[in-house]
Amino acid sequence: MQIYLPIAEISVNIFLILGLGGGVGFLSGLFGVGGGFLITPLLIFYGIPPAVSVATAANQIVASSVSGVFAHWKRGNVDLKMGLVLLAGGIVGSTVGVWVFAWLRSLGQIDLVISLCYVIFLGIIGGMMLFEATRAIFRTRRRSGQIRRSKKHQHSFIHGLPFKMRFYRSGLYISALLPLAVGFFVGMLTALMGVGGGFVMVPAMIYLLGMPTGVVIGTSLFQIIFVTANVTFLQSVQTQTVDVALAILLLIGGVIGAQFGAQFGARLKAEHLRALLGLLVLSVCLKLLFDLVIAPSDLYSVMPGDL
């Protein structure tokens, strides 16, 4: 059954889009990730214009983050103060990002920048995940040693920065500039790549800010809701590329898929899951890289001039 998407202006197979949302939802339930970094490239592979894919994915991530944050909020796993500081950076970053997005689009380079961002980030994240998980798998087999936690109160240049703030929930006394910068950077990624940015923010919160892992997921989800909402709003105003019909189809599939994913994930070992996710991320990265490197079938492309 075909459905005509009002903003993307193409007709798509309704079951294929539901399936795509479901598949990514399954993976996000399985691996506990947002899935934006998979949904945007897959939409682009399917033939949805990249600009619409990115803006609509942001809209869909609002929904998946909202559904995830409640449980964390109840358990007190959200550092509100940290979330708000990250958010302040994120709002500025995503606003700048939407503006950069429109500028790159007028230059005809937006597709390239989206692809390059994906290749770089998916390559790094996927590679690290696969490497770390493979090591963990071998380590558990040899049953030798434990993961050594880094010391909480190491001193580096980070602690010399001004505007220090106390974050009670995370037990941190650090410069507000750090979470602001992290939020800004991830906000830019949200606007440019149509991702929640959890895959960048979570490691940054743990390793750069030194937050305890218990509050990391909840706080990042909290922040992602507002940043993706901001991106959805700004893209609607500036580029009119948010396709509500597409977003609804994706989130229906995603919600159902995530439930099955979470159940299925409980039966697999954590490091095996991470290794699988790493492989998946790397294969999406390679496909995008391949498209950039091989000679296109037509060296010329045509776009309406008013975009």
Place this chain on the structure above:
Amino acid sequence: MTVSSRALLAIVALGIAPILGLGGLSKKAAADPLVVDLSNHLVAITTGFTGTNVLLFGAVEDEGDVIVTVRGPDQDMVVRKKERKVGIWVNSESARYKNVPAYYTSAANRPMDIIAPADVLLDYRIGLKNLRFVPESKLNDSDQKVYREALVRNMQSAGLFGERPAKISFLSNQLFRTDIHFPANTPTGTYTINVYLIRDGGVASVKTTPLVVSKTGVSAEVYEFAHRYSALYGIIAVIIAVVAGWIASVAFRKR
């Protein structure tokens, strides 16, 4: 006149009502060498739109060849060339064209170059190769040729430029019909359909009829809303997502 009335009867028999009115007038309008109409003057893009055909039919008074051109609304188009830089393919040079039809197709009852000499086709801008595209900035001749070809090739592969003239079939000596195909990605706007009657290598008569392609129903309203009240649209999009996420979390909790 008998042949002509029989022809009109045949059209009525095809189940086409609009020409009926002309049937009554046919004796007075005998001087009109060319009569055409469409099965539908409005192509409605609804939520279930996957492309459609519009039937063009008509009658010629005496024998002659018929060529039909369908031209979509004009728009600016940018043709971009990819170049290899540090191993990856990057958009580099570009050419901007004004007044490129968003859709173009033609049809004829036999090959056009047999029907009419090349200069006549060029004068009337009939056929893809006779369309004029003027680049906004000056290009040298070889670039102009390459960019023009790229523009046409891309529009063809998008299904928006007809690759070769479609077939017009004559049902009798006077009656003809052809199907005009509009693909799923048909741009909206007002289309101009020109029907040329060609005799002895010259244009004997031209009929122009408009066709409107527009979105209707839910998809049209969503599109209109997104463009006219874009801030409100953005807020609604966010609210829908928040509510959907909340419902999902409630449903999930109950399990």
